[in-house]
Amino acid sequence: MPVLERETFASRLLTWYDQHGRHDLPWQQDRTPYRVWVSEIMLQQTQVTTVIPYFERFMARFPDVASLAEASQDEVLHLWTGLGYYARGRNLHKAAQVVMAEHDGRFPVDSLEAMAQLPGIGRSTAGAIIAQSTGQRAVILDGNVKRVLTRLQAVEGWPGRPAVERELWQLAEHYTPHDRVVDFTQAMMDLGATLCRRGQPDCPRCPFHDVCLAHASGEQRRFPESKPKKTTPLRTTRMLLLRDAGGRVLLELRPSTGLWGGLWSLPQFDNDQDLGRWLDEHAPAAERGTPQTSFTHVFSHFRLEITPVPASVEHMDSVSEGWRWYDPQTPDSVGLAAPVKKLLQTLSPFTLSPPAGP
DNA sequence: AAGTCGGGGGC
DNA sequence: GCCCCAGACTT
Numbered sequence: 001m002p003v004l005e006r007e008t009f010a011s012r013l014l015t016w017y018d019q020h021g022r023h024d025l026p027w028q029q030d031r032t033p034y035r036v037w038v039s040e041i042m043l044q045q046t047q048v049t050t051v052i053p054y055f056e057r058f059m060a061r062f063p064d065v066a067s068l069a070e071a072s073q074d075e076v077l078h079l080w081t082g083l084g085y086y087a088r089g090r091n092l093h094k095a096a097q098v099v100m101a102e103h104d105g106r107f108p109v110d111s112l113e114a115m116a117q118l119p120g121i122g123r124s125t126a127g128a129i130i131a132q133s134t135g136q137r138a139v140i141l142d143g144n145v146k147r148v149l150t151r152l153q154a155v156e157g158w159p160g161r162p163a164v165e166r167e168l169w170q171l172a173e174h175y176t177p178h179d180r181v182v183d184f185t186q187a188m189m190d191l192g193a194t195l196c197r198r199g200q201p202d203c204p205r206c207p208f209h210d211v212c213l214a215h216a217s218g219e220q221r222r223f224p225e226s227k228p229k230k231t232t233p234l235r236t237t238r239m240l241l242l243r244d245a246g247g248r249v250l251l252e253l254r255p256s257t258g259l260w261g262g263l264w265s266l267p268q269f270d271n272d273q274d275l276g277r278w279l280d281e282h283a284p285a286a287e288r289g290t291p292q293t294s295f296t297h298v299f300s301h302f303r304l305e306i307t308p309v310p311a312s313v314e315h316m317d318s319v320s321e322g323w324r325w326y327d328p329q330t331p332d333s334v335g336l337a338a339p340v341k342k343l344l345q346t347l348s349p350f351t352l353s354p355p356a357g358p
Numbered sequence: 359a360a361g362t363c364g365g366g367g368g369c
Numbered sequence: 370g371c372c373c374c375a376g377a378c379t380t
Contacts, residue, residue: 045363045364045365046364046365046366047366047367049366049367050365050366050367082364082365082366083364083365083366084363084364084365084366085363085364085365086363086364087362087363088363161359162359198368199368199369230361258362258363259362259363259364260363260364261363297364297365298364298365299362299363299364299365300362300363300364300365301361301362301363337364338364338365338366
């Protein structure tokens with residue numbers, strides 16, 4: 001049962017937003033569907049302060065959906081390097097081409113269903129784009145809104161559970177007004193991000209502290225319940241650092257889906273034997289160095305222990321599709337896996353062997 | 359309903 | 370170290 005009527009909730013929230021909300025985020029200027037869309041995709045599972053420089057670079061290079069649709073995937077992923085969840089970048093590129101080909105270059109912002117059919121746009125993101133770029137009533141349910149609602153209503157259970165998520169959608173639907181939807185959706189996210197934050201919520205300044213069920217019980221820190229934790233396995237890999245006489249490094253294109261999909265990486269092998277056999281076949285004249293100090297790269301669901309293995313060749317004939325020689329001193333506009341980018345940055349142009357990993 | 363998909367921030 | 374962040378998609 002909602003603790004407030006829709007209009008009461010919206011009125012209190014908007015009064016707070018006018019005084020304390022965020023009004024100067026880059027995507028709040030010139031709120032076109034395109035700019036709102038790009039920002040919403042970048043902001044999925046990613047904090048605002050991380051997104052801002054990526055958003056600015058992206059807009060400078062791709063000012064509109066047509067320019068994005070015409071770009072190469074390599075260049076799109078280049079601007080995504082370091083942001084993570086690269087399927088977002090691939091889907092963004094794909095969706096731009098769908099908008100150009102099937103929607104005459106304009107986002108279908110009058111249809112929630114049509115928006116949610118575009119790659120990378122789910123129910124909440126579709127609602128956010130529609131609400132923010134057109135002012136039409138649309139409901140959102142992102143992490144901020146979930147936190148606000150689970151506390152306000154003391155909703156038990158991890159919000160990732162479908163049953164809990166259904167309840168939260170109902171609450172979000174109940175509280176979303178018909179007027180000032182642009183500000184309302186932004187206000188919900190601002191409240192969750194700046195005041196009803198995870199760590200130390202500033203309850204005394206909250207416009208709902210008198211009705212919040214979590215606050216009433218003094219248990220605001222218990223909501224939302226955290227995700228059940230699982231043990232993260234450790235995987236190991238060898239990364240071949242094969243350099244030619246010009247100091248260039250051999251890179252391999254990752255498969256288009258899956259981990260680091262569509263990015264360029266160093267050739268990876270499960271063990272030294274596999275790496276050795278690959279060199280025997282493709283670069284028998286290569287001088288093989290000793291493995292460097294390993295380092296660990298952490299993902300959400302596993303840790304990857306990376307052992308760089310240097311090797312050198314004088315020259316190799318042209319490489320086939322899916323391979324390239326990359327000059328770390330004059331980088332190409334391609335997407336690189338984060339630890340690969342770091343490794344390449346540590347390479348000295350004057351030495352054959354790289355230093356220990358980052 | 360659970361697993362996959364990143365990298366960084368905050369504590 | 371840990372948990373989480375303006376989620377979507379696959380199985």
